[in-house]
Amino acid sequence: MAKQKVSTGSTTGKGGSTTVFEYAPAPESRSIVDISPSYGLFINGEFVDGAGTSFKTVNPATEEVLSEVAEASATDVDTAVKAARRAHSRVWSRMPGKERAKYLYRIARIMQERGRELAVLESIDNGKPIKESRDVDVPIAAAYFFYYAGWADKLEYSGYGTQSLGVAAQVIPWNFPLLMLSWKIAPALAAGNTVVLKPAETTPLTALLFAEICQQADLPPGVVNIITGAGETGRSLVEHDDVDKVAFTGSTDVGRAIARSVAGTNKKVTLELGGKAANIVFDDAPMDQAIEGIVNGIFFNQGHVCCAGSRLLVQESVADEVLERLKRRMSTLRVGDPLDKNTDVGAINSAEQLARIKELSAIGEEEGAGRWSPACDLPSNGFWFPPTLFTGVTQAHRIAREEIFGPVLSVLTFRTPSEAVEKANNTPYGLSAGVWTDKGSRILSMANQLRAGVVWANTFNKFDPTSPFGGYKESGYGREGGRHGLEAYLKGTH
Amino acid sequence: MTTNTTAPASASSAAGNFSDVTASESSLRRFLHGLPGVDQVGADARAASLGTRSIKTTAKEFAIDLAIRMVDLTTLEGQDTPGKVRALANKAMRPDPADPTCPQTAAVCVYPDMVGIAKETLGASGVNVAAVATAFPSGRAALDIKLADTRDAVEAGADEIDMVIDRGAFLSGRYLDVYEEIVAVKEACGPAHLKVIFETGELQTYDNVRRASWLAMMAGGHFIKTSTGKVQPAATLPVTMIMLEAVRDFRDATGQMVGVKPAGGIRTSKDAIKYLVTVNEVAGPDWLDPDWFRFGASSLLNELLMQRTKMQTGRYSGPDYFTLD
Numbered sequence: 001m002a003k004q005k006v007s008t009g010s011t012t013g014k015g016g017s018t019t020v021f022e023y024a025p026a027p028e029s030r031s032i033v034d035i036s037p038s039y040g041l042f043i044n045g046e047f048v049d050g051a052g053t054s055f056k057t058v059n060p061a062t063e064e065v066l067s068e069v070a071e072a073s074a075t076d077v078d079t080a081v082k083a084a085r086r087a088h089s090r091v092w093s094r095m096p097g098k099e100r101a102k103y104l105y106r107i108a109r110i111m112q113e114r115g116r117e118l119a120v121l122e123s124i125d126n127g128k129p130i131k132e133s134r135d136v137d138v139p140i141a142a143a144y145f146f147y148y149a150g151w152a153d154k155l156e157y158s159g160y161g162t163q164s165l166g167v168a169a170q171v172i173p174w175n176f177p178l179l180m181l182s183w184k185i186a187p188a189l190a191a192g193n194t195v196v197l198k199p200a201e202t203t204p205l206t207a208l209l210f211a212e213i214c215q216q217a218d219l220p221p222g223v224v225n226i227i228t229g230a231g232e233t234g235r236s237l238v239e240h241d242d243v244d245k246v247a248f249t250g251s252t253d254v255g256r257a258i259a260r261s262v263a264g265t266n267k268k269v270t271l272e273l274g275g276k277a278a279n280i281v282f283d284d285a286p287m288d289q290a291i292e293g294i295v296n297g298i299f300f301n302q303g304h305v306c307c308a309g310s311r312l313l314v315q316e317s318v319a320d321e322v323l324e325r326l327k328r329r330m331s332t333l334r335v336g337d338p339l340d341k342n343t344d345v346g347a348i349n350s351a352e353q354l355a356r357i358k359e360l361s362a363i364g365e366e367e368g369a370g371r372w373s374p375a376c377d378l379p380s381n382g383f384w385f386p387p388t389l390f391t392g393v394t395q396a397h398r399i400a401r402e403e404i405f406g407p408v409l410s411v412l413t414f415r416t417p418s419e420a421v422e423k424a425n426n427t428p429y430g431l432s433a434g435v436w437t438d439k440g441s442r443i444l445s446m447a448n449q450l451r452a453g454v455v456w457a458n459t460f461n462k463f464d465p466t467s468p469f470g471g472y473k474e475s476g477y478g479r480e481g482g483r484h485g486l487e488a489y490l491k492g493t494h
Numbered sequence: 495m496t497t498n499t500t501a502p503a504s505a506s507s508a509a510g511n512f513s514d515v516t517a518s519e520s521s522l523r524r525f526l527h528g529l530p531g532v533d534q535v536g537a538d539a540r541a542a543s544l545g546t547r548s549i550k551t552t553a554k555e556f557a558i559d560l561a562i563r564m565v566d567l568t569t570l571e572g573q574d575t576p577g578k579v580r581a582l583a584n585k586a587m588r589p590d591p592a593d594p595t596c597p598q599t600a601a602v603c604v605y606p607d608m609v610g611i612a613k614e615t616l617g618a619s620g621v622n623v624a625a626v627a628t629a630f631p632s633g634r635a636a637l638d639i640k641l642a643d644t645r646d647a648v649e650a651g652a653d654e655i656d657m658v659i660d661r662g663a664f665l666s667g668r669y670l671d672v673y674e675e676i677v678a679v680k681e682a683c684g685p686a687h688l689k690v691i692f693e694t695g696e697l698q699t700y701d702n703v704r705r706a707s708w709l710a711m712m713a714g715g716h717f718i719k720t721s722t723g724k725v726q727p728a729a730t731l732p733v734t735m736i737m738l739e740a741v742r743d744f745r746d747a748t749g750q751m752v753g754v755k756p757a758g759g760i761r762t763s764k765d766a767i768k769y770l771v772t773v774n775e776v777a778g779p780d781w782l783d784p785d786w787f788r789f790g791a792s793s794l795l796n797e798l799l800m801q802r803t804k805m806q807t808g809r810y811s812g813p814d815y816f817t818l819d
Contacts, residue, residue, distance in 0.1 A: 021779060021782055022552070024552045135546070438531040458536060
């Protein structure tokens with residue numbers, strides 16, 4: 001932005017050059033976490049060596065190897081499922097809900113007590129800024145445990161019966177490792193199921209710390225089992241014969257494979273997959289807050305959010321103004337060290353994901369969209385991508401159709417509300433959407449027409465344990481969170 | 495729907511000329527109500543997130559010195575004495591007598607009858623004298639009395655006048671009355687700078703704060719100021735942020751910069767630093783200057799001095815080591 005300091009006539013006699021307010025580094029200390037050089041699998045209440053090989057997990061901000069983690073083999077998976085089965089039939093499903101609740105409350109409290117440790121570890125392993133792991137991931141993860149602890153003795157009022165399913169196989173992604181763990185484990189345990197959970201291979205550490213928390217809470221052995229590994233481990237887990245329930249959050253491709261593999265079995269499935277959400281800004285929107293919502297919608301968590309507002313649909317009459325304001329706001333985003341308390345955008349989670357973001361961004365340029373990023377210095381080590389927006393994008397561009405899963409925003413315009421709805425719904429996905437307008441009636445009419453599991457009005461990327469979350473179409477099926485989230489873990493009343 | 499063609503988005507062609515807007519009550523009303531709305535929840539969340547910035551070491555030293563330079567050291571009590579005003583003026587010139595590197599404050603702020611005493615003490619130190627006028631703090635007086643109050647303060651040597659708007663007129667929708675009053679007071683100010691106080695605690699909504707900001711800027715106010723300090727809540731971070739957005743948008747539209755002054759309720763260095771972060775990231779670094787941003791405060795200064803000493807010596811010292819206001 002051009003500096004145009006037009007003095008109105010200074011009374012203190014000072015004019016001159018613009019002051020620069022440099023924020024000195026404010027790193028959160030990592031001494032609170034104690035990362036072991038190697039980790040085994042958490043099965044039947046204790047850490048055991050796996051029968052398989054191991055893999056390394058790295059800090060995406062520095063490429064430093066953090067630890068060697070066991071890769072669970074099919075045999076390990078079998079051991080874990082057996083432990084979960086035993087715990088289910090002998091202990092957990094027989095325990096009164098009131099007693100199960102006590103364990104969940106205890107876990108929630110320990111998560112809060114060890115919140116700083118969890119947050120720092122999450123930022124180190126995942127690359128997300130500490131202010132996000134500290135203010136969003138960890139508090140909300142604990143909130144899910146508190147919330148579902150409250151349901152444990154009230155299942156008869158859920159409308160889905162009181163009978164647990166049995167053993168739940170849960171596979172979670174790397175974008176919100178601890179938060180997705182809590183979305184999966186809290187309702188499963190509250191409903192009386194036991195779980196075998198596999199965290200993503202790039203972000204296993206907070207799940208392993210969570211295993212320690214289960215020990216600390218004296219959770220009966222086998223109720224929660226954490227096995228680490230990559231795709232093959234996940235496949236053996238979801239295909240295991242003695243699993244009653246499969247819950248998966250991740251890519252649509254893997255989700256499809258899972259749906260195929262469980263077809264014809266009695267396993268219940270919930271899938272929370274990709275998204276390409278439209279964030280729709282009308283000309284009467286509260287403009288400054290809409291800009292914040294756009295930024296929060298796509299640059300929160302480096303855009304590694306399945307419900308990210310990756311398609312900005314802005315009404316033509318305010319498109320120029322919105323773009324100008326958005327660019328100015330993006331210029332104040334601080335990209336860098338995830339452990340610095342002033343960092344807004346952290347590191348891309350892996351080399352593989354960075355390559356995908358780069359590839360799709362290059363395609364965006366080739367297809368003629370206008371690419372823009374603010375000037376920002378990226379660290380030389382680690383995986384980094386600057387906040388980026390593409391203008392002049394149409395529905396026919398690949399960057400408007402495919403999930404990029406990175407800090408890349410595609411900007412499209414519309415003229416009428418019906419055109420906005422048409423464009424927003426014209427996607428194979430349907431996870432979330434945002435509407436920005438000062439008119440309440442328009443919010444309601446848009447929410448009715450948008451085919452998305454979550455519609456945010458004058459806000460974006462807000463999560464709460466009481467609110468169900470899930471998708472339409474290729475974004476998956478089933479709901480997590482709220483009363484609805486219990487349906488996935490109960491036998492029902494029929 | 496915002497159909498107003500003179501809204502800030504497209505007002506750049508107006509280049510500071512708002513005569514069509516202020517021509518009538520209805521055109522002014524249409525303009526002010528055509529400004530983009532403020533979503534309170536979103537605005538509060540944004541301000542809170544700016545408040546989480548962690549300002550340490552060199553950045554903190556810089557911020558504390560800047561904040562000291564931005565203080566309008568204020569005493570607005572019925573019991574003020576010439577002696578107290580002299581003491582305050584001396585403190586404004588040498589906030590930390592033990593440390594000559596400590597910068598002086600921007601101004602002292604007093605009632606009109608104390609202007610002469612303050613001016614006499616401050617001399618050519620560069621510290622300005624600001625006077626509250628226009629039947630401060632309620633603003634409930636006839637226009638000619640307000641103008642006389644203003645002229646009196648200017649004649650006594652005030653460099654800056656802090657006026658209050660007629661909140662009764664504003665809240666009942668008589669925007670043109672408020673506008674014309676500001677214009678008249680500005681004229682009465684002559685060479686003195688005009689700060690326009692909204693008393694945002696009485697305006698209540700953020701939409702009102704944004705409208706009042708544009709009204710005062712169009713009327714020619716050099717500064718827009720949150721509060722008198724006599725009404726709660728006084729300055730808050732979200733309200734100040736809304737005003738910073740307004741001055742930023744006003745410069746985009748007209749090329750002219752207007753200053754912002756939160757006043758009342760800012761007591762700690764930590765709070766002051768949150769405001770400076772907000773100035774930096776919302777209006778931009780051009781506003782990080784006492785010409786464009788002020789703190790209306792009294793006890794804040796000693797807090798800043800204590801932090802400043804602590805940064806230099808590594809130790810906290812007690813309040814007895816800092817002078818009374």
